[in-house]
Amino acid sequence: MTLAFTRTVPPIPALVVGFVVYGLTWSTFQLSGTAIASRLAKPESRGRVLGFYNGLASTGWILAGVGSGYIARWAGYEVTFGAGAACLALAILILRSVPEPARAGSASPDEETELPDRDRGAGAV
Numbered sequence: 001m002t003l004a005f006t007r008t009v010p011p012i013p014a015l016v017v018g019f020v021v022y023g024l025t026w027s028t029f030q031l032s033g034t035a036i037a038s039r040l041a042k043p044e045s046r047g048r049v050l051g052f053y054n055g056l057a058s059t060g061w062i063l064a065g066v067g068s069g070y071i072a073r074w075a076g077y078e079v080t081f082g083a084g085a086a087c088l089a090l091a092i093l094i095l096r097s098v099p100e101p102a103r104a105g106s107a108s109p110d111e112e113t114e115l116p117d118r119d120r121g122a123g124a125v
Contacts, residue, residue, distance in 0.1 A: 007077070033057065040101055 010018070034053065041049035072080040 030057070 034050065037049055037053040038046055068080050068084065071083055
């Protein structure tokens with residue numbers, strides 16, 4: 001954000017902390033998205049759903065990188081940062097309007113899905 005607002009490069013320790021925070025938050029988002037997609041998919045279509053999710057997420061990463069690069073070159077980092085904030089706000093509004101889905105094979109979203117014996121671990125009986 002320092003670069004976006006002051007056009008100066010932050011000190012190396014700040015960059016290291018920023019990239020560590022980015023890495024932790026990105027991995028949490030990416031792994032939880034895959035887990036949610038897997039949990040909500042019907043067992044017979046789980047592979048297709050995960051493939052679609054990964055393809056869509058990868059396409060989004062590519063388009064966001066290319067698009068933000070063009071915006072930064074054309075209008076500067078301030079506008080790029082504002083466009084990112086606007087996309088985030090739009091995503092939040094869209095997600096707030098989506099009803100919570102039921103898990104595949106369950107009657108309600110709060111009901112736990114029973115795992116088959118092979119998924120319970122080595123000590124399962």
